[in-house]
Amino acid sequence: MSVRRLIEAYGTGIRKIMGAYGEEDIKPLIENTTNAFKIALPNINVSHLAAKRQIRAGNEERVIELVKQNGFVVRADVEEKLGINASSASRLIKRMIEQNELVQQGKAKRVRYMLPGKDLQ
Numbered sequence: 001m002s003v004r005r006l007i008e009a010y011g012t013g014i015r016k017i018m019g020a021y022g023e024e025d026i027k028p029l030i031e032n033t034t035n036a037f038k039i040a041l042p043n044i045n046v047s048h049l050a051a052k053r054q055i056r057a058g059n060e061e062r063v064i065e066l067v068k069q070n071g072f073v074v075r076a077d078v079e080e081k082l083g084i085n086a087s088s089a090s091r092l093i094k095r096m097i098e099q100n101e102l103v104q105q106g107k108a109k110r111v112r113y114m115l116p117g118k119d120l121q
Contacts, residue, residue: 014037014039017039021042021044024044026042026044027042028040028041028042029042056092056095059084060101062081063078063082063092063093063096064115066078066081067102067114068115072105072114073112073113073114074111074112075113076089078092097113100116101116103116
């Protein structure tokens with residue numbers, strides 16, 4: 001392989017790496033030495049996970065507010081008020097039960113969710 005061909009191939013992935021970070025606020029840090037590139041790749045998944053956690057926490061707060069207003073909620077209330085589908089509402093409610101933020105009362109079509117320590121009259 002000729003030296004010219006090696007030089008043309010040297011560093012061609014940098015454009016691809018930078019493109020992968022698109023509109024992210026943080027970008028890779030690239031250092032160039034005489035015989036190598038050193039690239040520090042920030043973990044963009046961390047910021048996305050933090051944003052998801054904030055959305056989840058916000059949804060949990062909204063569910064708690066609904067329960068405080070009405071005394072209880074059913075899954076359909078959570079779907080409607082949060083604008084999410086049935087499976088997302090079920091996962092949210094299940095997570096809140098596991099975290100002792102809600103308790104379940106009743107079964108099947110009569111199931112209701114309320115704050116711990118509260119009983120339906």
